Amino acid sequence: MHRIVETEDDVAEGIHHLRLVDDKMAGIVDLAGTLPLRRREPGLEGLLSIIVSQQLSVASARAIWAKVKDRLAPFDAGRLAILHDDDFRICGLSAPKIRTIRSIADAVGSGALDLNALGAMTADEAHAAMVTVKGIGPWTADVYLMFCLGYADAFAAGDLALQEAVRIGYGFEARPSVKELVEHAERWRPWRSVAARALWAYYNVVKSRAGIGA
Numbered sequence: 001m002h003r004i005v006e007t008e009d010d011v012a013e014g015i016h017h018l019r020l021v022d023d024k025m026a027g028i029v030d031l032a033g034t035l036p037l038r039r040r041e042p043g044l045e046g047l048l049s050i051i052v053s054q055q056l057s058v059a060s061a062r063a064i065w066a067k068v069k070d071r072l073a074p075f076d077a078g079r080l081a082i083l084h085d086d087d088f089r090i091c092g093l094s095a096p097k098i099r100t101i102r103s104i105a106d107a108v109g110s111g112a113l114d115l116n117a118l119g120a121m122t123a124d125e126a127h128a129a130m131v132t133v134k135g136i137g138p139w140t141a142d143v144y145l146m147f148c149l150g151y152a153d154a155f156a157a158g159d160l161a162l163q164e165a166v167r168i169g170y171g172f173e174a175r176p177s178v179k180e181l182v183e184h185a186e187r188w189r190p191w192r193s194v195a196a197r198a199l200w201a202y203y204n205v206v207k208s209r210a211g212i213g214a
Helices: 008-021 023-032 044-053 058-072 077-082 085-089 095-110 115-120 123-131 138-148 160-169 178-188 192-208
Strands: none
Touching (some): 023 160, 023 192, 044 058, 044 095, 044 138, 058 085, 077 095, 115 123, 178 192
8 A cells, every 4th residue: 555645744754764765865855944744635626726726826826726716616526517617717717727627527527537536546547547637737646646645655757846956956957857857756765755845845945045046
């Protein structure tokens, strides 16, 4: 059975492992400070919150998600499928995000995507099931596995902030590609999701230091 990150103690166990297997990651963790748990509720609401927040600042994502919850909750696939586009637009959602939400609602409603069954699958199986739905890309699937289902060994290698954090933290000349980062992250198994938390926190620290990581 795959490990699940449910508590701060689980994060601490992952950090301990990362320190043992990777000296550079130990330094990254030290600079990153306390790592957040960042768990979200699984299911349709959790998946939609990820879709809504993509490519937005934290403040903008929170504001739009608050409007979405206020206007569209409770989230039901059948109800979402019959809503007019204006119901989504008034919340601040773009046309591509509206199309993705409709695609997800159709897949969940038809049973093509069984969100309740994902947690019983391996990370690779769950990832593969999610990306068959139009609009759900690898990043969305990975983030859902990490923070809604709590998979300890999921990893969003396509995330630009993670790529940049590795470039800086490991002294690479160029940002690693998705393939290169997947290979690099092998050393962090079975706690790659905790490594991602550390790298995101590290990147935020680095960004806050004038002239570093520009």
